[in-house]
Amino acid sequence: MTELHRPNLAHDFHSAPIDADLRASIEGQALGIHRVADDDRTGTDRWLDAVSRGFLDPERGEKDYEAFFERAVYRRKLGVTDATGPDAAVPVATFGSWGADLTVPGGTTVPACAISSVTVAPTHRRRGLLRSIMAGELRTAAGLGFPLAVLTVSESSIYGRFGFAPAAHAAHWKIDTRRARWIGPEPEGRIDFVTREQGRELAPALHDRIRVTSPGEIDMPGGHWDRFFGTRPDAEKAGERRVAQYTSATGEVEGLVIYAVGHNHDDFTLSTVDVHLLLAATDAAYAALWRFVLSMDLIGTVTAGQLSLDEPLWWMIADQRAATITSRDHQYVRILDVPTALSARSYDVTDTVAFEVSDPFGIAEGVFVLSAGDEPGVDVVDEAPVGVPLVRLGVAELSALLLGGVSAVTLAKAGRLEADDPARIARVFGSTITPRLSFWY
Numbered sequence: 005m006t007e008l009h010r011p012n013l014a015h016d017f018h019s020a021p022i023d024a025d026l027r028a029s030i031e032g033q034a035l036g037i038h039r040v041a042d043d044d045r046t047g048t049d050r051w052l053d054a055v056s057r058g059f060l061d062p063e064r065g066e067k068d069y070e071a072f073f074e075r076a077v078y079r080r081k082l083g084v085t086d087a088t089g090p091d092a093a094v095p096v097a098t099f100g101s102w103g104a105d106l107t108v109p110g111g112t113t114v115p116a117c118a119i120s121s122v123t124v125a126p127t128h129r130r131r132g133l134l135r136s137i138m139a140g141e142l143r144t145a146a147g148l149g150f151p152l153a154v155l156t157v158s159e160s161s162i163y164g165r166f167g168f169a170p171a172a173h174a175a176h177w178k179i180d181t182r183r184a185r186w187i188g189p190e191p192e193g194r195i196d197f198v199t200r201e202q203g204r205e206l207a208p209a210l211h212d213r214i215r216v217t218s219p220g221e222i223d224m225p226g227g228h229w230d231r232f233f234g235t236r237p238d239a240e241k242a243g244e245r246r247v248a249q250y251t252s253a254t255g256e257v258e259g260l261v262i263y264a265v266g267h268n269h270d271d272f273t274l275s276t277v278d279v280h281l282l283l284a285a286t287d288a289a290y291a292a293l294w295r296f297v298l299s300m301d302l303i304g305t306v307t308a309g310q311l312s313l314d315e316p317l318w319w320m321i322a323d324q325r326a327a328t329i330t331s332r333d334h335q336y337v338r339i340l341d342v343p344t345a346l347s348a349r350s351y352d353v354t355d356t357v358a359f360e361v362s363d364p365f366g367i368a369e370g371v372f373v374l375s376a377g378d379e380p381g382v383d384v385v386d387e388a389p390v391g392v393p394l395v396r397l398g399v400a401e402l403s404a405l406l407l408g409g410v411s412a413v414t415l416a417k418a419g420r421l422e423a424d425d426p427a428r429i430a431r432v433f434g435s436t437i438t439p440r441l442s443f444w445y
């Protein structure tokens with residue numbers, strides 16, 4: 005088992021050499037692979053061109069290049085190039101990653117290799133580029149000591165084959181404000197509008213306080229705060245965002261909400277509020293901010309995304325059917341180091357279970373015995389001990405269980421794992437807090 009927070013892990017990963025097998029596989033296709041240097045402005049511009057094209061975005065301009073160059077410096081940026089193409093400076097594949105901190109049940113944060121900006125040009129798709137890069141980068145991340153990798157996805161169908169599973173789901177709410185009727189608490193503190201810049205100042209500390217209370221959250225990646233508040237030079241429609249804060253009766257700012265209004269031109273009283281982010285460090289802030297959002301004049305509908313599947317808000321409105329709630333996969337997790345990942349979280353029951361784990365990349369496979377309880381521990385063994393309940397599963401399924409977002413009984417019924425006693429495994433991995441992730445990255 006490796007030390008959880010090794011100093012310099014994120015730093016070492018950022019500039020680590022490209023995995024030799026990955027390089028050989030790319031060069032075997034007469035392509036090149038490189039890491040874009042942090043001070044390489046031109047290389048970063050071309051990398052952004054490739055990412056934008058890959059995500060169907062329009063061409064970028066000077067303002068975008070400049071802003072991206074500054075805010076994306078924390079990312080390890082890999083590019084695959086095709087020297088035989090007419091515009092060889094723009095990569096045909098991109099892959100971004102950085103060291104993040106994932107909260108697991110019990111409130112511990114675990115270093116996680118976060119992955120984003122994954123694109124392969126339509127001209128070079130389905131010839132194994134993503135598979136090679138993913139395998140190589142996960143080997144590098146695991147080799148340096150990341151126990152986990154995490155990502156959010158454009159399509160659910162891509163990453164399961166690489167050992168990732170949705171471990172925290174997201175709920176999208178559409179609330180009919182006229183029907184909802186507030187029956188929740190009415191806290192004594194006050195709500196005030198603040199400027200986007202003031203909100204931008206407050207948010208990081210609030211979020212750092214909140215994210216450790218919720219399994220599935222990670223620290224906010226660089227540049228994201230300016231995206232939320234529209235405080236970066238390339239922000240679009242920044243002026244549409246409104247920010248309000250909640251201050252407790254004792255004068256402490258405990259939460260804020262960022263939202264934008266959409267007009268209904270046929271009926272002004274049916275305008276909408278789209279909540280971009282609601283940060284609440286206390287129950288009072290949560291109640292006060294949601295009550296504020298749901299009770300505005302002229303607003304007929306409130307929408308909000310990336311909420312928990314188990315929002316207290318549902319119990320704060322008189323008419324639960326005023327809310328139309330849809331859910332989807334959101335935070336994907338991939339265990340790279342089973343002993344470190346499993347022993348980092350807390351368990352509410354004391355029990356011993358064995359796991360036989362398979363891994364498509366061979367990184368995390370083996371047989372493991374988890375001693376769950378106050379001080380969890382994991383042993384690597386050659387074969388499962390007699391008398392200990394055994395679970396046979398893939399690394400994706402184990403990753404899905406890690407945050408407590410799905411029951412082992414459900415996965416067993418779905419044929420996604422084999423267990424002597426799924427209910428016993430479900431009790432071991434249960435979490436009192438439903439995992440969530442409140443943003444995209």
Ligand SMILES: CC(C)(COP(=O)(O)OP(=O)(O)OC[C@H]1O[C@@H](n2cnc3c(N)ncnc32)[C@H](O)[C@@H]1OP(=O)(O)O)[C@@H](O)C(=O)NCCC(=O)NCCS
Nearest residue numbers: 058122123124129130131132133134135156157158161162
């Ligand atoms: C998704 C994407 C990066 C895949 O790149 P690629 O180089 O074509 O993928 P690979 O050739 O390495 O495919 C590896 C495997 O994944 C499968 N796969 C790849 N993309 C898939 C997709 N979008 N849906 C389902 N399966 C997919 C392949 O069929 C292949 O399966 P196999 O191992 O069973 O043969 C590329 O299609 C892309 O850039 N899409 C648009 C941007 C995007 O959505 N990026 C992902 C952001 S989270």
